[in-house]
Amino acid sequence: MVFxxxxxxxxxxxxAAALVALGFLVALEIAARHYGVQGPIANQVREVVFAPKxxxxxxxxxxxxxxxxxxxxxxxxxxxxxxxxxxxxxxRWAVDAEMMFGNGALWVMMGCAVxxxxxxxxxxxxxxxxxxxxxxxxxxGRKTGDIWLLITxxxxxxxxxxxxxxxxxxxxxxxxxxxxLVNATGPIGxxxxxxxxxQLAVAAVIVALYQLRNVAxxxxxxxxxxxxxxxxxxxxxxxxxxIFPVVGPIFTxxxxxxxxxxxxxxxxxxxxxxxxxxxxxxxxxxxxITPRNCMPSxxxxxxxxxxxxxxxxxxxxxxxxxxxxxxxLGATLGFGYHYGVDIIAGxxxxxxxxxxxxxxxxxxxxxxxxxxxxxxxxxTLLLVSYRYLPMQMARHPEVFGPLxxxxxxxxxYGYMRTTRLWEPKAAPVQQPEPQPELV
Numbered sequence: 001m002v003f004x005x006x007x008x009x010x011x012x013x014x015x016a017a018a019l020v021a022l023g024f025l026v027a028l029e030i031a032a033r034h035y036g037v038q039g040p041i042a043n044q045v046r047e048v049v050f051a052p053k054x055x056x057x058x059x060x061x062x063x064x065x066x067x068x069x070x071x072x073x074x075x076x077x078x079x080x081x082x083x084x085x086x087x088x089x090x091x092r093w094a095v096d097a098e099m100m101f102g103n104g105a106l107w108v109m110m111g112c113a114v115x116x117x118x119x120x121x122x123x124x125x126x127x128x129x130x131x132x133x134x135x136x137x138x139x140x141g142r143k144t145g146d147i148w149l150l151i152t153x154x155x156x157x158x159x160x161x162x163x164x165x166x167x168x169x170x171x172x173x174x175x176x177x178x179x180x181l182v183n184a185t186g187p188i189g190x191x192x193x194x195x196x197x198x199q200l201a202v203a204a205v206i207v208a209l210y211q212l213r214n215v216a217x218x219x220x221x222x223x224x225x226x227x228x229x230x231x232x233x234x235x236x237x238x239x240x241x242x243i244f245p246v247v248g249p250i251f252t253x254x255x256x257x258x259x260x261x262x263x264x265x266x267x268x269x270x271x272x273x274x275x276x277x278x279x280x281x282x283x284x285x286x287x288x289i290t291p292r293n294c295m296p297s298x299x300x301x302x303x304x305x306x307x308x309x310x311x312x313x314x315x316x317x318x319x320x321x322x323x324x325x326x327x328x329l330g331a332t333l334g335f336g337y338h339y340g341v342d343i344i345a346g347x348x349x350x351x352x353x354x355x356x357x358x359x360x361x362x363x364x365x366x367x368x369x370x371x372x373x374x375x376x377x378x379x380t381l382l383l384v385s386y387r388y389l390p391m392q393m394a395r396h397p398e399v400f401g402p403l404x405x406x407x408x409x410x411x412x413y414g415y416m417r418t419t420r421l422w423e424p425k426a427a428p429v430q431q432p433e434p435q436p437e438l439v
Contacts, residue, residue: 179272182334250336292308300346
């Protein structure tokens with residue numbers, strides 16, 4: 001029976017994806033050990049007993065896993081997780097160890113995996129394992145991201161910030177503008193944006209829970225949902241970091257309003273009050289600590305994905321999707337983490353990835369291929385322009401600024417237009433034929 005399932009294309013695809021993911025995690029673990037730190041696998045195993053890095057993320061991951069459970073099973077799972085965390089809390093308090101919750105959620109997910117293997121059979125086993133895998137993948141994505149950032153800082157000694165900052169003149173240096181606006185809001189505005197920026201994964205889980213609300217009843221996952229796009233963005237995005245290493249305004253252009261930037265590596269103390277001068281850019285050396293994680297802005301890509309997938313939800317969820325996107329843009333720019341051109345690249349990246357996954361789910365056709373190819377071409381053209389045309393972009397903002405916005409808008413429009421055609425059409429209601437009147 002197992003071999004028969006492997007003959008099915010979808011089962012074979014998932015098996016191959018699982019093997020690739022496992023190999024990827026092992027490779028990152030080896031790379032991390034090379035640099036003297038623990039990799040994603042070791043970090044995850046460590047959190048079985050020691051204080052987790054993010055308790056809310058572990059509980060959000062468990063919530064994703066619980067979409068396959070009945071309401072009774074969900075209450076049992078949640079109660080078990082809280083009970084285990086209380087025990088861990090008391091032990092840590094007694095021995096004066098680092099305090100953090102979340103171990104209980106991880107124990108429950110591992111317990112569900114054991115139950116799936118030992119107590120479930122057939123489709124029920126597969127469904128429960130998919131739920132556990134979905135939850136653990138969200139955690140693994142966070143762990144792999146941390147290692148990717150370390151690798152970018154160690155393997156890319158120079159950064160291309162001057163190229164990006166010069167190209168950003170075409171958009172009016174939005175990071176400098178928004179940085180001054182956020183500074184003017186004082187600590188309240190900064191704290192709100194910081195919370196939104198940090199808890200992006202939790203917002204994604206809320207939208208995903210709405211999309212997956214019927215899994216327990218239908219006993220199957222929908223073909224396409226937010227978590228798939230979220231994970232693929234996190235997998236592919238760091239590869240672009242390696243090609244186009246950028247650290248961000250606050251690190252390259254000095255101390256910002258909300259913390260120290262690049263310290264002695266900074267070119268000057270300019271952000272956010274003085275835009276960088278227009279001069280011929282060149283690659284500059286930087287430290288081996290700061291991640292080269294600006295191009296594209298993955299926070300923007302993830303927030304854009306939340307916005308896309310919240311569009312079919314209730315009004316409150318749609319409003320939340322808009323708020324999270326706007327607040328994330330405010331944080332990425334206002335804290336000096338990204339340039340404006342990073343944001344544009346992140347939006348194009350998100351729409352292209354989501355389009356590819358939608359096309360994969362429904363079956364590739366001409367419209368899907370054209371949409372993904374166009375998004376990929378625009379994204380590539382943006383990177384090439386930032387690298388080889390920054391001076392022209394800075395000197396002619398009246399030309400390149402609108403072109404950048406129109407290129408991004410064209411990808412968004414193409415996505416909306418094409419995916420709307422992919423939506424299933426409601427069958428027309430059959431009207432009864434008129435009966436002849438009886439005389």
